[in-house]
Amino acid sequence: MFLLLPYKVDVKSSRRPYANYLVIVAMIAVFVLQQIYPKERMDPFVLSGWSARALLGYMWLHDGYPHIIFNLLFLWVFGNAVCAKIGNVLYLPVYIAVGLLAAVIHLTFDVRPALGASGAINGIIGVYLVLYPYNSIKCFFWFLAYLRWFSIAGFWIILLRVALDILGAISGYTGGVAYFAHLGGFFGGVILVIILLTSKLVNRDSMDDAIIRSIKA
Secondary structure (H helix, E strand, O other), X not given: OEEEEEEXXXXXXXXXXXXXXXHHHHHHHHHHHHHHOOHHHHHHHOEOOOOHHHHHHHHHOOOOHHHHHHHHHHHHHHHHHHHHHHOHHHHHHHHHHHHHHHHHHHHHHOOOOEOOOHHHHHHHHHHHHHHOOOOEEEEEEEEOOEEEXXXXXXXXXXXXXXXXXXXXXXXXXXXXXXXXXXXXXXXXXXXXHHHHHHOOOOOOOHHHOHHHHHHHO
């Protein structure tokens, strides 16, 4: 048993990520409703078929406190940076789009019901990888009595995460994790941000890279 968590990214921005704050507040609000309403009221929003309610609703639901806490952590770390870069107007449509792509891939390759923001968040991480591949990410690592804090270039830690998802999907051992949703969201995010960059809806500056900034300093 080990724990590897990113907790801070080296991304500079003067724009407030209000749209990501809104997503976080909405996610918490829905989780509160899950604690209030009986499970039967929320079941139609679980991803178990191609209904619009399930496709849009599953990404706001969570299966317990650890599930939502870890998702909120990743959303805060990566979502704030992505939202500040692509802008508050674009962020919410991008978030929902990658969540939908994650749902489509999950329903195509996995028969199990799914819920949670992980697919959408992995999409945001895919966007982050394209925008900030070399920027360092501060991480916390724990294994038994061994604790360590370290910084590493973003592409290493993100590609490790993707590799684990691929292995999980290939192995067939789920452990309750929707690996195909993770992968669908991630690659959907990569493709979507490339389209945004190509169409000039998002502009990438060389100064976005922390390594380049440090060389020029």
